[in-house]
Amino acid sequence: MTEKALTAAGQDWEEQARNWIAWVREPGLDSYWRYRDEFFALVPTAGRATLDVGCGEGRVARDLVERGHRVTGIDASPTLVEAARLADPGSRYLRADSADLPFPDHSFDLVVAYCVLMDVDDPAGTIGEIGRVLEPGGRLCLSITHPITNTGSRRDGVFVLDRPYFGRHRFEEEVERKGLRMKFQGWNHPLSAYTTALEESGLLIEALREPRVADDAFPWHLWIRAVRPRLPEVTRT
Template identity: 30%
Template sequence: MVIYEHPLAYLLGLEGTALMRAFIGEHDRDFVEARIAEVRRLLDDRSLAEAGVEVERISTVDGYRLWSATYDQPGNGAFDLDEPVVKEILDGLPAGDALDAACGTGRYARLLVERGHRVVGVDSSPEMLDKARERVPGAEFLVGDLRELPVGDASRDLVVSGLALAHAPDLGPVFAEFARVLRPGGNVVIADMHPDAIARGSIPSLRGPDGQPARLATYRHSVGAYLRAALAVGLRPLRCEEVVVPASERAKASELGPWEVWPWCLADLVPEAARAANAGAGALLIWHFRA
């Protein structure tokens, strides 16, 4: 599937979202008139008119093969948002046999080993697992799929998964696997991209071997979709956190910017509209379930 990303379309979307929030009383007349004037300016901006980009949607196996070399480099803001809450939950659980499902480079596996757990990490990307083995020599790492985990029935006290379930088209089979491998009373801790963030374009960007723009296949699951998938397999929720989009403190861009930093640099072009559209919007969902 080819995605067509047009910067003008994104900017108009931000303006429209901001105007809808004004329509329900969050902003005044001056704000509304400023947004309408800004929409007119954007429509007249010739630099935006022909700037659309065709983007390939690629699988997680192919995508993480490309991303593995740079995945742990500074700049992934999601790491700063999920770890405080995940650590707080983990600190309240006893050490045991843990599974890091879709473990990537072993970020959560390291947190588990540090807390005394016996850890198995599973991921579909051999390249990411190579990084994980270097990072966390005290854990075991296996190639596998979230929908068919290479772990025995009722063999785990804890399952964790970070920033992965949004890549699954259907949450049902994933939660069924989590329930299968858990012992009675076991825990599941999940951090994932919030559907609000995905709707605003928070999808990893990559360049293919030929330089073609690409994004990892990502699906927008509602909050209720996680809950329904969990309840269907006997997992009961103990906690749900919706971490909101942090206010940006960085300098605002004054030009279109390269595709790799879309949509964030696009939001910089219309800062008032972006702040209004993103106010209170979810960045991450963090869940704690118990079997």
Template identity: 45%
Template structure:
């Protein structure tokens, strides 16, 4: 069985758990970053593609920003869940590495916390570049590569972060997390920032902006305080190189 098939089967198996995890207010970290991410993307009126849309939360943000949104995911249960909340304007069951969409169709392609779950990152980035207009933008969020190689020593906001293992190289991660009555099995790949940058370069894309966002610690999100001391996510925008 290929790694790509294993990744797909993993998410199909835990789809119901992820939908509950993602949609429970202020549970997943997304709730503390959603407004900042919407601002990073910005208002627009063109065509946007949400690659690996999951249950549709990023698609809904893109619609609120004014885009005509196509939501894509290889897991049918996610597409059904996204459609159930009218998350996008169009839907397609498709993996990031094989998008059944025409060349140069989208003004904006978004990959929110997806590339860590893709076996062949260069192939996925090439597909995103293919469906992007020459003047379009690719917006990517990944879990910060530093985070994959350490842990906080305790639950307190001032607990030190302990580095474990080597930052370099590509490694599989597999972890079950239980928080506030919900359980989630995360499985994917950790790799250094250089690997993501090389995939972009190989696809003819150049990074034009980069952010290490701070969480919004509003009501119900105080548990995210530790991430005001080191970044949980890394966001960047890339654009096609001329010629």
């Protein structure tokens, strides 16, 4: 694949790549450690070929491999792709734009996009490409930060909406834990932006979850499993 200039989202993640690698590899620091077992309960068992969109440094891909999946991972950040390759040399990792996937139609029976779609430049284009590379009967399992979380803030234990819910709005947040710093950047979209993109890509939602861990007062994540319907058989007379 010819190397291309980084998208805006790719540049954001490339700038934070070293911080992100340290962040996600510190056990218990990121929310993934709280949610992953429940998320993987939503993911189908291993099939022919699994694509991890926005694989980052490969944490989800490695967990998929442990569950028997044959994984290909793509990400826009060259530093993160290299980190994923080094941690999991038995799988395939490529630098690619999620809205322009370098694979033929129907290449995969499962696509996973864990906490990616709120970060990419073109979520509708990404979902369209996912729909294209999924085979009939194949499934997409996605996780996003819940659309409500980036429209407000927590004040005195109460969540207050202080930003518009509808439309596309930029968010940035710097977080420090255990001496590690991470800057999260992306876009907030209403839930309908994602569901409309799924509809237009021919994907049908078959499961939706708002996971709750411990005493969460409101949902931090939203998970969707969608399927590309099988083509009807043609009866010849």
